[in-house]
Amino acid sequence: MGxxxxxxNLTVSYHSKPVLWxxxxxxxxxxxxxxxxxxxxxxxxxxxxxxGLMKPDSGYTEIFGQPLDKVRERVSxxxxxxxxxxxxxxxxxxxxxxxxxxxxxxxxRITKEDRRIATEALEKVNLLEFADxxxxxxxxxxxxxxxxxxxxxxxxxIYLMDEPFVGVDAATEDAILKxxxxxxxxxxxxxxxxxDLQTANEYFDWIVLLNTRLVAAGPKEQVxxxxxxxxxxxxxxxxxxxxxxxxxxxEFPLREPDFKEDQPQD
Amino acid sequence: xxxxxxxxxxxxxxxxxxxxAVVGVFSFLKGxxxxxxxxxxxxxxxxxxxxxxxxxxxxxxxIIGALTAGLIAHYGIAFIEQRTKLKSDTAVSLVLSTFxxxxxxxxxxxxxxxxxxxxxxxxxxxxxxxxxxxxDLYVFMGLALLLLLGVALFYKGFQLMTFNEDFxxxxxxxxxxxxxxxxxxxxxxxxxxxQTVGVVLMAALLIxxxxxxxxxxxxxxxxxxxxxxxxxAAALGGTFISATLPKMPTGPWIVLVLGFxxxxxLILAPEKGWLARRKRATSNRNKTQRENLxxxxxxxxxxAGEPVAMTADAMVDARExxxxxxxxxLRNLKKEFLVVERPDxxxxxxxxxxxGRRVVRLHRLWELYLTERLGMAADHIHPxxxxxxxxxTPEIEALIVKELGNPxxxxxxxxxxxxxx
Numbered sequence: 001m002g003x004x005x006x007x008x009n010l011t012v013s014y015h016s017k018p019v020l021w022x023x024x025x026x027x028x029x030x031x032x033x034x035x036x037x038x039x040x041x042x043x044x045x046x047x048x049x050x051x052g053l054m055k056p057d058s059g060y061t062e063i064f065g066q067p068l069d070k071v072r073e074r075v076s077x078x079x080x081x082x083x084x085x086x087x088x089x090x091x092x093x094x095x096x097x098x099x100x101x102x103x104x105x106x107x108x109r110i111t112k113e114d115r116r117i118a119t120e121a122l123e124k125v126n127l128l129e130f131a132d133x134x135x136x137x138x139x140x141x142x143x144x145x146x147x148x149x150x151x152x153x154x155x156x157x158i159y160l161m162d163e164p165f166v167g168v169d170a171a172t173e174d175a176i177l178k179x180x181x182x183x184x185x186x187x188x189x190x191x192x193x194x195x196d197l198q199t200a201n202e203y204f205d206w207i208v209l210l211n212t213r214l215v216a217a218g219p220k221e222q223v224x225x226x227x228x229x230x231x232x233x234x235x236x237x238x239x240x241x242x243x244x245x246x247x248x249x250x251e252f253p254l255r256e257p258d259f260k261e262d263q264p265q266d
Numbered sequence: 267x268x269x270x271x272x273x274x275x276x277x278x279x280x281x282x283x284x285x286x287a288v289v290g291v292f293s294f295l296k297g298x299x300x301x302x303x304x305x306x307x308x309x310x311x312x313x314x315x316x317x318x319x320x321x322x323x324x325x326x327x328x329i330i331g332a333l334t335a336g337l338i339a340h341y342g343i344a345f346i347e348q349r350t351k352l353k354s355d356t357a358v359s360l361v362l363s364t365f366x367x368x369x370x371x372x373x374x375x376x377x378x379x380x381x382x383x384x385x386x387x388x389x390x391x392x393x394x395x396x397x398x399x400x401x402d403l404y405v406f407m408g409l410a411l412l413l414l415l416g417v418a419l420f421y422k423g424f425q426l427m428t429f430n431e432d433f434x435x436x437x438x439x440x441x442x443x444x445x446x447x448x449x450x451x452x453x454x455x456x457x458x459x460x461q462t463v464g465v466v467l468m469a470a471l472l473i474x475x476x477x478x479x480x481x482x483x484x485x486x487x488x489x490x491x492x493x494x495x496x497x498x499a500a501a502l503g504g505t506f507i508s509a510t511l512p513k514m515p516t517g518p519w520i521v522l523v524l525g526f527x528x529x530x531x532l533i534l535a536p537e538k539g540w541l542a543r544r545k546r547a548t549s550n551r552n553k554t555q556r557e558n559l560x561x562x563x564x565x566x567x568x569x570a571g572e573p574v575a576m577t578a579d580a581m582v583d584a585r586e587x588x589x590x591x592x593x594x595x596l597r598n599l600k601k602e603f604l605v606v607e608r609p610d611x612x613x614x615x616x617x618x619x620x621x622g623r624r625v626v627r628l629h630r631l632w633e634l635y636l637t638e639r640l641g642m643a644a645d646h647i648h649p650x651x652x653x654x655x656x657x658x659t660p661e662i663e664a665l666i667v668k669e670l671g672n673p674x675x676x677x678x679x680x681x682x683x684x685x686x687x
Contacts, residue, residue: 051436069438077436088295088429089484098426103438106423134484154437 002064004029004158004189005050009059012042012049017248018057018212019045021240025208025217029158032184033191034204034220038233041211043193044080047160051077057254063158073102076156078147080163086135086143093131095146096121099153114153121152126175141172148176158189165194177203197229212240278403279462279501283471283520285410286459287497288417288490289451290472294480295428299473300355301343304362306456306468308339310369313390313460318376325405329457336453339365366465392464392517402461409458416451417490424448425486462501463517470521471497474528481535500524554656555595557625558585560604561655563614564622568683575611623683629655630676630683631666637677638670644677 005027012020020042027033035043048054050061052068063071076099099121100114122128125145130138135146144164151159165173180190180203194200200207200220207223209215215232216223247254293302312335313328320327339361346357373387417424423444426434435441452472459471479492504520533540562585566574576584578592596612599605604618614622632651636642642650658666667673675681 048432051432053432053435072438075436077433079430079432079436083432084430085297089480089486089489090425090429091485094425094486095429098430098433101422101426101434101437101439103440106439107419110422136484150433 002029003027003062004031004033004064005191006062006065007046007050007059008061010046010049010056010061011058011254012045012054012056013244013247013254014045014054015248016251018240018244018254020049020210021213022059023210023214024059025214027189027191027208027217028206029189030184030187031189031205032180032203033189033206033208034200035191035193035208035210036195036197036200036204036232037210037215039195041232043195043210044162046210047077047162047191047193051075051160073154074157076151076154076159078151078159078161078164081140081144081147081166083162086138088135090135091131092122092127092133092135092138092146092149093118095135096149096153099150117155118149118153121149124152124179125149139169141168144168145172145175148179156188158191159183160191162193163195164192165196165199197233200224212244213237274400274403276502276505278407279505280498281407281410282458282462283497283501284494285413286455286468286471287475287493289413289455291476291479291486291490291493292424292428292448293452294473294476299469300358301340302452302456302472303469304343304358305336305339305453306460306465306472307362307369308365309335309453309456309460310366310390310465311335311372312369314369314372314376314387317387318372325402329405329409329454332457332460333450333453335365336456337449340449340453369465390460390465392466392515406458406461409454413451413455413458416447420444420447420451462505463520467517467521470524474521474524475500478524478527478531481531481539496524496527500527550656552591552595555591556599556604557621557656559592559595559599560614560618560622561625561629562622563605563612564619564626567614567619568626573613575608575613577611580611620685623685625655627683628658628663630680631663631670631673632658633676633678634670634673634682635666647677 003026007023007025010020010023011018019040023042023046035046037043045054049056050063050068061068063075068075093115096118097110097114100110100117119128119131122131125148127142127145127149130142135143138146144167148161148164151161164176168176180192183190184205192204194203201224204220206218207220208217209223209228209232211232216228246252290302293299309332312331312333314331315335316327316331319331343354343357343361346352346360347354350357352360376387423434423439426439427441427444427448431441434444455472456468459468463471475493475497476489478496479489482492483489500520500523503523504518505516507519507523508514508516531539536542559581562581563574563576566576566584578589578596582589582592596605596607599612599618600607602617603615604621605612606615629651632654633644633647636647636650637644673682
């Protein structure tokens with residue numbers, strides 16, 4: 001089967017305060033995986049670190065057994081809908097076409113093939129009739145579907161989505177779920193950051209429970225237990241949060257300068 | 267009458283202004299309007315130093331001086347933001363004022379040593395297109411073309427970095443290179459722009475055309491084009507005015523014309539403009555009044571069980587409404603064959619009855635929705651429904667009817683009147 005994502009001893013800080021402590025887990029391929037935990041538990045930080053958007057203080061991550069840079073074209077990322085300004089002058093098609101941008105076509109024009117793929121992606125999220133619509137005029141659910149269409153246009157093998165179900169209507173939720181299942185049936189891996197416990201059990205095959213540290217990771221039957229959920233949602237560990245404040249206040253480095261990370265052997 | 271020099275100056279000004287405006291579009295969209303201003307002010311010491319070292323104002327020296335100062339300022343701001351807890355606007359102001367102060371100091375030094383060319387230097391403060399030599403003109407026109415080409419080349423990168431930087435980084439675009447290219451283009455744009463408006467007013471040339479253009483379009487390519495057009499028009503207008511009137515500086519005039527474009531765009535812009543919003547408010551008021559009158563007549567018929575007529579006075583009494591606009595609303599309703607005027611007052615036509623029935627239906631449906639779905643008490647719902655009856659579209663009406671399962675009566679046990687077919 002093989003691994004999709006491996007996270008090794010990952011510690012990440014934000015404004016020099018650790019928000020993830022020594023997180024270590026592996027995820028399988030071809031599953032719908034939820035990264036679940038309360039607000040501020042480091043879910044988004046985890047995703048951003050896997051995507052290379054934040055630098056870890058220690059540890060490393062791999063996708064399909066390789067560093068991100070080697071497999072970038074097989075990885076797709078859907079940021080939080082609210083992380084961008086939807087008043088930006090662009091229509092739906094413009095945004096979906098961004099999914100076709102690559103390092104090696106940055107200075108080239110958009111091709112017919114790009115347009116064809118973007119059109120297909122829009123069709124899959126039922127937004128084709130909105131292709132010319134200004135993105136500022138979309139509802140929350142439609143905006144989310146535009147982001148997912150952009151991600152589909154990347155034609156990747158693994159999809160990392162940050163809170164795709166936040167603020168969407170019931171119809172969009174169903175549409176996204178159906179899409180995720182189709183993707184899984186095609187052998188794709190989907191990793192979703194999700195904060196809602198109510199729906200997590202229904203949506204995902206596999207769950208990573210986080211609360212600034214790893215609480216559990218595994219098939220949902222094993223992870224979705226009362227004890228583990230209580231541990232994840234029962235507040236942060238007092239020692240960790242005190243220590244984090246201390247490190248932030250004293251600007252103490254998280255690893256000694258001459259510390260050697262066990263790097264993966266190529 | 268049109269001598270070659272004037273045409274060249276005009277053409278040059280046009281290129282200079284439009285190229286700065288095009289680069290400014292991205293700063294504007296990023297919400298970094300002030301950064302351009304800071305860089306413009308920060309260029310001054312670089313420009314003056316280049317003037318001293320270059321013993322004159324060969325454009326090559328100027329460009330190198332400006333570029334160096336601009337880049338130092340830009341990375342200085344970024345450094346302060348990263349390494350200290352200062353907010354971005356503070357970092358920008360800090361760099362802006364320090365560099366500008368240093369520049370002014372250098373300028374007064376040049377003035378005191380009496381190099382006799384300080385008139386040439388002063389134009390960097392407020393700009394003076396007429397003082398441009400042919401040599402300058404060619405160099406800066408070349409730069410302006412370079413800027414336009416740069417934006418065209420980096421279009422995809424700038425667009426994505428402005429809209430969603432994380433995504434650009436996630437797909438592996440060279441974000442460092444794109445950001446650096448943008449910084450260089452901004453500094454060059456400012457270098458070019460201060461030839462026409464000077465350091466102090468440079469922010470206007472970068473940002474105002476974008477603000478004006480954004481009012482008219484929601485497409486990035488069209489916005490770039492419009493910003494360039496606004497800037498060109500302002501540059502031409504400003505140059506023309508300052509050439510016609512004696513002793514008038516170019517820069518302030520260009521900026522004033524730009525300001526005129528900016529403010530009139532805010533007023534006239536479709537949908538978001540002040541005028542459009544006022545129109546919408548009026549049209550909402552009119553819609554409310556006409557629908558209320560139809561509802562009133564429909565209600566009277568409902569109670570009487572037969573068609574009735576009401577005079578304008580009776581309408582005012584019944585609704586405790588005001589006379590304002592009533593005559594006009596009634597006249598419009600008549601014109602649209604929704605009511606007819608009879609000797610004893612106004613009565614509904616079939617079409618008007620159907621419209622009145624629709625408003626009453628929406629009112630009662632919404633009252634029911636509020637009690638059923640929002641758990642509101644029956645004595646609280648009327649004022650809410652008074653507004654919503656004018657807002658709900660047929661699409662939403664269908665949703666409500668479906669969700670409530672084709673209800674027959676509202677919370678007050680009044681029948682919900684559906685259209686008989």
